[in-house]
Amino acid sequence: MREPNRERVPPARRTGLRQRLAELRGPEVPPQPLDARALAALAANPGCKRRAILDGAGVNKAALASALGSPSAFGQSQFAFMRGNAFEARVKADGGAELLRLVHEKLDAEAVPPTAGTVPDLSAVGPEGRTARTALALREATDAGVWTLLDHPLLALDVAGSPAFLEPDAVVVHPDGSWTVVEIKSFPMLDGSADAAKVGAAARQAAVYVLALERVAARLGAGPEGRAGDAAHAEATLLTVPAPSDLPTAALATPPETPTEALGTRSVQDGIRTRPPEVRHTVLLVCPKDFSNLPTASAVDVRKQRSVTRRQLDRLTRIEDIADLLPEGTCFSPDLPTADLTAAVESVPATYAPECLSACELAFHCRDHSRAEGAVTSLGRSLRAELGGLTTVDDVLSAARGETGDPTDPAVAALRRAAELRAEALGHTTC
Numbered sequence: 001m002r003e004p005n006r007e008r009v010p011p012a013r014r015t016g017l018r019q020r021l022a023e024l025r026g027p028e029v030p031p032q033p034l035d036a037r038a039l040a041a042l043a044a045n046p047g048c049k050r051r052a053i054l055d056g057a058g059v060n061k062a063a064l065a066s067a068l069g070s071p072s073a074f075g076q077s078q079f080a081f082m083r084g085n086a087f088e089a090r091v092k093a094d095g096g097a098e099l100l101r102l103v104h105e106k107l108d109a110e111a112v113p114p115t116a117g118t119v120p121d122l123s124a125v126g127p128e129g130r131t132a133r134t135a136l137a138l139r140e141a142t143d144a145g146v147w148t149l150l151d152h153p154l155l156a157l158d159v160a161g162s163p164a165f166l167e168p169d170a171v172v173v174h175p176d177g178s179w180t181v182v183e184i185k186s187f188p189m190l191d192g193s194a195d196a197a198k199v200g201a202a203a204r205q206a207a208v209y210v211l212a213l214e215r216v217a218a219r220l221g222a223g224p225e226g227r228a229g230d231a232a233h234a235e236a237t238l239l240t241v242p243a244p245s246d247l248p249t250a251a252l253a254t255p256p257e258t259p260t261e262a263l264g265t266r267s268v269q270d271g272i273r274t275r276p277p278e279v280r281h282t283v284l285l286v287c288p289k290d291f292s293n294l295p296t297a298s299a300v301d302v303r304k305q306r307s308v309t310r311r312q313l314d315r316l317t318r319i320e321d322i323a324d325l326l327p328e329g330t331c332f333s334p335d336l337p338t339a340d341l342t343a344a345v346e347s348v349p350a351t352y353a354p355e356c357l358s359a360c361e362l363a364f365h366c367r368d369h370s371r372a373e374g375a376v377t378s379l380g381r382s383l384r385a386e387l388g389g390l391t392t393v394d395d396v397l398s399a400a401r402g403e404t405g406d407p408t409d410p411a412v413a414a415l416r417r418a419a420e421l422r423a424e425a426l427g428h429t430t431c
Contacts, residue, residue: 017161017320021057024323026333031058034164039157040204041359043312049322050350051360056162056319059332061361067334067341070368072361084186088169091184091286091295095119096149096170102297103172103180103284104147111175114147122153127165130154139220141173142277148173155212160316168209178278179217181209182286189287189296199285199300206283207305211313213279221276281306322348353381387411 025031034055042051054061065072091099100114118141124133134153141148150171157164170182183206187198281303289296330344345365352370356363370378374393377384388411390396399405400419405412 017323020323021162021319024053024057024326024330024332025059026331026335029060029333029335032060033058034159034162034166036166036168036205036208037201039159039164039166039208039313040201040309042159042316043208043309044204044359045351045353045356046312046315047351048349048356049317050345050348050362050366052160052316053319053322053326053348054332054362056160056322057332060334063334064332064341064345065361065365067336067338068345068362068365069338070362070365072364080186084184087186087288087293087295088184090293092149092151092170096151098295099170099182099286100147100149100172102286102295103174103182106284106297106299107180107280107282108174108176112147117147117149118144119149119151122150127154127156131156131165135216135220138171138173138179138216138277142177142179142220145175145177147175155209155216157208157212157215159313161318161320166209166212168206171209171213172284176278178280179213180280181206181213181283183283184286187287188290189298190290192296192298194285194287194298202285203283203300203302203305204309206285206300207302207309210279210281210283210302210306211310214276217276217279351377353377353384354379355381390415 038055042048042055045051051061054064062072096117096119097114100117104111104114120137120141122130122133122137124130131154134150134155137148137150137153141150150173152167152169153171155166155168157166168181169184172180172182174180183202185198185202187194282299282301284297285300286295286297288294327347330347332341332344334341336344345362346369350362350366350369352363352366352375356366360366367378376387376391376393376396379393384391387396388409390399390405390411395404396415399412400415402416402419405415407413407416
């Protein structure tokens with residue numbers, strides 16, 4: 001499938017954007033790559049230009065928050081990290097036999113049982129090389145029609161004009177050629193269920209992988225069968241950019257959405273694959289069973305999370321548009337003086353909400369400034385939506401007292417009625 005020409009970015013523009021983002025990050029500061037967790041958080045708050053430009057430039061937000069004097073308070077402990085790695089190694093032992101068994105049991109029981117799956121080598125030089133190698137392995141596995149486990153493949157997804165390289169725990173290719181994302185987590189499933197908040201976060205993260213896989217499937221769908229090298233070359237053409245190793249910022253061409261019902265078939269007469277392989281919207285979540293280290297799994301439907309994430313990512317303002325509005329010389333290097341760094345961060349508009357506290361390293365800094373400005377968003381998005389044009393706490397209180405505001409505005413009328421009821425309850429009279 002050929003991408004529309006309007007989505008291709010001229011090399012000169014890509015080079016200029018890379019240089020601009022490197023200047024924003026700091027010439028001596030290594031980039032912080034985007035991952036699926038960060039993308040899910042970014043998609044949950046698409047109106048925040050501050051996070052978009054910081055993530056696009058590869059800024060380490062944890063180091064930035066510490067330099068601003070508002071360090072982040074979340075992260076994975078070293079013990080949890082080691083426990084998670086040990087559990088993942090156990091799940092993938094013996095060529096992924098146990099993992100393939102769980103995929104067969106939970107998602108594809110009618111298929112031939114996986115007696116011995118294939119685990120292709122995905123090693124390559126650089127993220128572009130690994131992404132192209134993953135695409136080639138997916139093509140070969142789809143054509144082979146056998147159970148195949150891709151251990152830590154690398155995928156690419158365009159985010160506001162800047163690429164994110166994503167590494168799911170595993171992708172399984174079924175004998176029918178369909179693809180399944182596998183998420184391996186270290187939190188337990190007790191009596192067949194897990195913590196709802198953690199499952200929701202895992203589902204949002206898996207939905208990002210599904211979106212990235214659909215891009216790969218769409219590109220492979222139009223290639224001639226038996227010519228996997230052409231597919232790999234096409235993938236490399238899209239992803240390989242002569243960029244410096246410190247910044248993956250070449251804009252990727254993103255093919256249009258392909259309807260789910262049109263996936264997974266190929267032409268028998270002319271030997272040309274006419275439709276992309278199917279990317280399943282039910283992912284497999286693998287966790288420890290109860291309090292043991294034995295793996296168990298559950299099928300999780302991520303269609304809703306996928307649709308929401310795709311819509312929100314599409315709404316993001318392109319990185320170069322945000323960068324063009326910044327003052328000349330803006331830099332987010334943590335080595336700068338605190339006053340200069342604060343001015344640089346505040347030059348980019350932020351959209352703070354309480355949900356940011358569990359998803360963004362700059363949440364404490366943004367919360368303090370949001371409260372200082374009296375913004376109602378610091379009280380929650382749902383309340384902000386109900387207040388309409390009243391954007392500050394002072395505006396809300398003034399409208400409730402009848403000092404300002406249009407009486408015909410439903411929000412103003414509701415506030416005044418609430419103030420009257422409160423006054424009556426407290427035994428006061430209203431003016």
